[in-house]
Amino acid sequence: MSKKQILNNSEVDPNKILPMNYPWARAHYKTGVSNNWVPEEVSMQLDVEMWKKKGSRGLSDDERKMILYNLGFFSTAESLTANNIVLAIYRHITNPECRQYLLRQAYEEAIHTDTFIYISDTLGLDPNEIYNMYKTIPSIKEKDDFVIEMTKSVFDRDFKTKGVENIQKFVHDLVGYYVIMEGIFFYAGFAMMLSLLRHNKMVGVGEQFQFILRDETVHLAFGSDLINTIVEENPEIWSSEFKKDLVLKVKKGVELEKKYAYEALPRGILGLRPEAIEQYLEYVADRRLDRIGLLLEYKTANPFPWMSEIMDMRKEKNFFETRVTEYRTGGQLDWDEENNTPL
Ligand code: FE
Ligand code: MN
Numbered sequence: 001m002s003k004k005q006i007l008n009n010s011e012v013d014p015n016k017i018l019p020m021n022y023p024w025a026r027a028h029y030k031t032g033v034s035n036n037w038v039p040e041e042v043s044m045q046l047d048v049e050m051w052k053k054k055g056s057r058g059l060s061d062d063e064r065k066m067i068l069y070n071l072g073f074f075s076t077a078e079s080l081t082a083n084n085i086v087l088a089i090y091r092h093i094t095n096p097e098c099r100q101y102l103l104r105q106a107y108e109e110a111i112h113t114d115t116f117i118y119i120s121d122t123l124g125l126d127p128n129e130i131y132n133m134y135k136t137i138p139s140i141k142e143k144d145d146f147v148i149e150m151t152k153s154v155f156d157r158d159f160k161t162k163g164v165e166n167i168q169k170f171v172h173d174l175v176g177y178y179v180i181m182e183g184i185f186f187y188a189g190f191a192m193m194l195s196l197l198r199h200n201k202m203v204g205v206g207e208q209f210q211f212i213l214r215d216e217t218v219h220l221a222f223g224s225d226l227i228n229t230i231v232e233e234n235p236e237i238w239s240s241e242f243k244k245d246l247v248l249k250v251k252k253g254v255e256l257e258k259k260y261a262y263e264a265l266p267r268g269i270l271g272l273r274p275e276a277i278e279q280y281l282e283y284v285a286d287r288r289l290d291r292i293g294l295l296l297e298y299k300t301a302n303p304f305p306w307m308s309e310i311m312d313m314r315k316e317k318n319f320f321e322t323r324v325t326e327y328r329t330g331g332q333l334d335w336d337e338e339n340n341t342p343l
Helices: 023-034 045-052 061-092 096-123 138-150 164-185 187-198 203-233 240-264 274-291 305-315 319-330
Strands: none
Touching (some): 023 096, 023 203, 061 164, 061 240, 138 240, 164 240, 164 274, 187 203, 187 274, 203 305, 240 274
C-alpha cells in the first residue's frame, strides 16, 4: 500500500482503487448513490397553476421576485461548481477513491443543472432572463465573482500543488468552492425556497430544492474531509496567518450572502424575515468553520430549527423514503472499512 498522502504522492496509481486509503471518500460515494433522484420524479403541476395565478390565491410580487432570484443564482451556480470539480480539483486529486467521489459529485451537479432546465421549461420562464441573472443582478454577480477570484490560481494551467504555498493555494480553492460556494452561498436560497414549501407554495420547486440540499450536504462533507485530510498530512500549511485569511474569506462570503438575501427579500414574506436569514447564515458559517477546525466566529443561535428537521427528514417517514428506496434495490455492498474489502 502506498503511504498516506493525498497530494503530491508519486506512488499513487489512479487506476488502482483497491486497497483504499480513505474510507470516508468511499462512504460519501455510497451515500451519494443511495440518494439518487432525477427532477422529473417531482410533479410541477401545482407549481404551474400557482405561478400563472394572479391575485390573492397566487403568489405575491415579493414571493415571485424571491423565487426568480434563487432560480437565477442556482441555474448558473451549479455549472460553475461542476466546472471547478472537473477542471481544477480532479486534476490534482489523484487518489482513486476521491476521484470516484468527484465523478459522482460531477454527475449530481449535472442533475442539479437539469433541475433548473426542468423548472424553467415547466413554468415557461424566459431563459434569457434567468440565465443572465448572474450578470445582470449585482448581488448574484458579486457572489460568483468572489468565488472565481478566490480560485483563480488553481485554474492556471501551470498550477502545481508542490510546496507549502501551493498547497495553501489549493486548500484556499477548496474552501472557496466547498465551504463558501456550496456551504454558504446556497443557504439563503435553501432557507427561502424551503420556507415557501413549508407554507405550501411552489411545492414542486421546493421539493427539488430539498433534494438538492440533501446532495449538497454530502458535497460539503466530502469537501471538508478532503480539506481536513490535506491539513492533517501537511500540518506546516496550517499557520495562524493562513487560518486568519480563510476566516476572513468566510466572513466576506457571509456578508455577500446577506446582501443577496436582502436584495431577494427586502421586506420579508410570511414566516420569513431577512433579519432571520442573516442570523441563519451566521449560524451556518459557524458550522462550516467548526467542521474544518477553525474557531466559531458568530455564536449565533439557529433561528430556523425547521431547516435541520428538513435535513434529517430522510431518517423518518416522508417523501424521501418512498422515492429513495426505489433506488436501493441494486443491493448495498457492505464495506469493511478496517480492511478496505467488501464484507
Ligand atoms: Fe449542486
Ligand atoms: Mn454541489
